[in-house]
Amino acid sequence: MGTFQDQGVVVTGAGRGIGRALATRAAAEGARVVVNDLDPVTAQAVADELGGTAVPGDVSSTDGVRAVIDSATEALGRIDVFFANAGIDGAGKDASGGDSLQAPDDVWDRIIDVNVMAHVRAARELVPRWLEDGQGGRFVVTASAAGLLTMIGSAPYSVTKHAAVGFAEWLSVTYGARGVDVHAICPQxxxxQMLEDAGPLQALLSRDSALPPEAVADAAVTAIAEGRFLVLPHPEVAGYYAARAADTDRWLAGMRRLQQKVDEAGAAL
Ligand SMILES: NC(=O)c1ccc[n+]([C@@H]2O[C@H](COP(=O)([O-])OP(=O)(O)OC[C@H]3O[C@@H](n4cnc5c(N)ncnc54)[C@H](O)[C@@H]3O)[C@@H](O)[C@H]2O)c1
Structure with a gap:
C-alpha cells in the first residue's frame, strides 16, 4: 500500500520542478493526481505522464484557487491532500548587484500573493470542506529553508517564505486536533528552473548541496509517514535552525560574514 493509496491529491505548480516530483511520487504512492500549473502545456504533459488530470490556472487569487479546487474536486471526488507548492522567487534576488530592498511594491504584492496568500486562499476553501465532512485532510506547504533561516539576497523571498511557514504552523495549531494535518517543506x-534562474551567486552558494527534486518528494513522503510537520530534505537545516534559536546574535553574525563573502565574490565577478 502506498502512502497515498486511493487518495485524491492536488499539486499546485506541478508543471515542472519540485511540484512535478511531488505529483510523480504521489502517483507512485497510489494517488489519483490533479496537476495544476499556470502553464497549461506543462500541466497537461505531466498529467499525461501520470495518468492524472490537468487543472491549469493561477492559484494565487481567490477566484483562481477556488476554480482549481472545484475542478479538482469534480475530477477526484474528494481532495484528501493538497500540496500548496507553487511559488516564485521575485525580483531583486541577485546578491551580486540587485538590492532587493529597492524591490518595488508591485513585486512585493505579487510575491505575497503567490508565496503566502495562495496558501491562505486555498486553506480557506479546503478546511471548511474537510471539517464539514468529518474526514479531515492534509495541507502541505512548499516553503523553503529561507522561511526558517533568512536567505542571503532576496528580502521578498525570505519574508514571504517566513510567512508561509508561519501560516502553516498556525493551521497546524488551530486545526490539527480536528483532523487537518499540516506540513511545511523547507529545502535549501x-x-x-527556479535555481537556474537565480543568478550566478545563488547557483554558486547552492551548487554543492543542491538536491534533485525527487529527493524533496522522498523527504516529504517520509515526514508524512512519520507525522512530522517540518520536511527538511537538507538535514543540516535542522542544525542551523537550532543554532539560530539558541543564540540568535551569533547566528546573525555568521550570516553577516556570509553576506560579506558574497559581496566580495560579486565584486570579483
Ligand atoms: N528550487 C529551489 O532551490 C527551491 C528551494 C526551496 C524552496 N523552493 C520552493 O519550491 C516551490 C517550487 O519551486 P521550483 O524550484 O520547483 O520552481 P519552478 O519555478 O521550477 O516551478 C514552479 C512552477 O510553479 C508554477 N507557478 C508559478 N506561479 C503559479 C501560480 N500562481 N499558479 C500556478 N502555478 C504557478 C510555474 O509555472 C512553475 O511551473 C516554490 O514554492 C519554491 O519557492 C524551491
Whole structure:
C-alpha cells in the first residue's frame, strides 16, 4: 500500500520542478493526481505522464484557487491532500548587484500573493470542506529553508517564505486536533528552473548541496509517514535552525560574514 493509496491529491505548480516530483511520487504512492500549473502545456504533459488530470490556472487569487479546487474536486471526488507548492522567487534576488530592498511594491504584492496568500486562499476553501465532512485532510506547504533561516539576497523571498511557514504552523495549531494535518517543506537549493534562474551567486552558494527534486518528494513522503510537520530534505537545516534559536546574535553574525563573502565574490565577478 502506498502512502497515498486511493487518495485524491492536488499539486499546485506541478508543471515542472519540485511540484512535478511531488505529483510523480504521489502517483507512485497510489494517488489519483490533479496537476495544476499556470502553464497549461506543462500541466497537461505531466498529467499525461501520470495518468492524472490537468487543472491549469493561477492559484494565487481567490477566484483562481477556488476554480482549481472545484475542478479538482469534480475530477477526484474528494481532495484528501493538497500540496500548496507553487511559488516564485521575485525580483531583486541577485546578491551580486540587485538590492532587493529597492524591490518595488508591485513585486512585493505579487510575491505575497503567490508565496503566502495562495496558501491562505486555498486553506480557506479546503478546511471548511474537510471539517464539514468529518474526514479531515492534509495541507502541505512548499516553503523553503529561507522561511526558517533568512536567505542571503532576496528580502521578498525570505519574508514571504517566513510567512508561509508561519501560516502553516498556525493551521497546524488551530486545526490539527480536528483532523487537518499540516506540513511545511523547507529545502535549501533544489535543481530546478527556479535555481537556474537565480543568478550566478545563488547557483554558486547552492551548487554543492543542491538536491534533485525527487529527493524533496522522498523527504516529504517520509515526514508524512512519520507525522512530522517540518520536511527538511537538507538535514543540516535542522542544525542551523537550532543554532539560530539558541543564540540568535551569533547566528546573525555568521550570516553577516556570509553576506560579506558574497559581496566580495560579486565584486570579483
Ligand atoms: N528550487 C529551489 O532551490 C527551491 C528551494 C526551496 C524552496 N523552493 C520552493 O519550491 C516551490 C517550487 O519551486 P521550483 O524550484 O520547483 O520552481 P519552478 O519555478 O521550477 O516551478 C514552479 C512552477 O510553479 C508554477 N507557478 C508559478 N506561479 C503559479 C501560480 N500562481 N499558479 C500556478 N502555478 C504557478 C510555474 O509555472 C512553475 O511551473 C516554490 O514554492 C519554491 O519557492 C524551491
Amino acid at each position: 537549493g533544489v535543481q530546478t
